[in-house]
Amino acid sequence: xxxxxxxxxxxxxxxxxxxxxxxxxxxxxxxxxxxxxxxxxxxxxxxxxxxxxxxxxxxxxxxxxxxxxxxxxxxxxxxxxxxxxxxxxxxxxxxxxxxxxxxxxxxxxxxxxxxxx
DNA sequence: CACTTGACTTATT
DNA sequence: TAATAAGCCAAGT
Numbered sequence: 001x002x003x004x005x006x007x008x009x010x011x012x013x014x015x016x017x018x019x020x021x022x023x024x025x026x027x028x029x030x031x032x033x034x035x036x037x038x039x040x041x042x043x044x045x046x047x048x049x050x051x052x053x054x055x056x057x058x059x060x061x062x063x064x065x066x067x068x069x070x071x072x073x074x075x076x077x078x079x080x081x082x083x084x085x086x087x088x089x090x091x092x093x094x095x096x097x098x099x100x101x102x103x104x105x106x107x108x109x110x111x112x113x114x115x116x117x
Numbered sequence: 118c119a120c121t122t123g124a125c126t127t128a129t130t
Numbered sequence: 131t132a133a134t135a136a137g138c139c140a141a142g143t
């Protein structure tokens with residue numbers, strides 16, 4: 001299987017949006033998981049960058065993306081400090097102290113979900 | 118054109 | 131176990 005580690009910037013961003021949109025309601029994923037799914041595990045930062053651009057798009061549930069520890073690392077980028085937590089809790093996710101509770105249970109990995117063959 | 122910063126992750130000390 | 135360093139890639143200054 002030949003892979004293209006170097007995705008086009010625009011494609012990478014677009015893919016990030018796609019994957020984030022694929023995150024089921026009540027679930028969360030991590031930057032690394034998305035990056036890895038896209039074939040750029042080390043480019044987890046770029047995922048965050050992409051999401052920052054996606055903030056203008058209401059169709060991208062960026063609030064479902066947290067860091068690998070389940071921390072709402074991106075909450076500071078939301079319109080309000082608690083917007084991210086509020087949205088997550090509105091979807092049934094328990095967030096406390098800016099941290100997703102039962103993160104392991106709520107964690108949704110695109111690699112697993114899409115590899116359900 | 119070079120340097121700094123950033124919604125991260127993994128490895129090493 | 132916790133703290134620090136390095137790796138990664140893009141965008142802004």
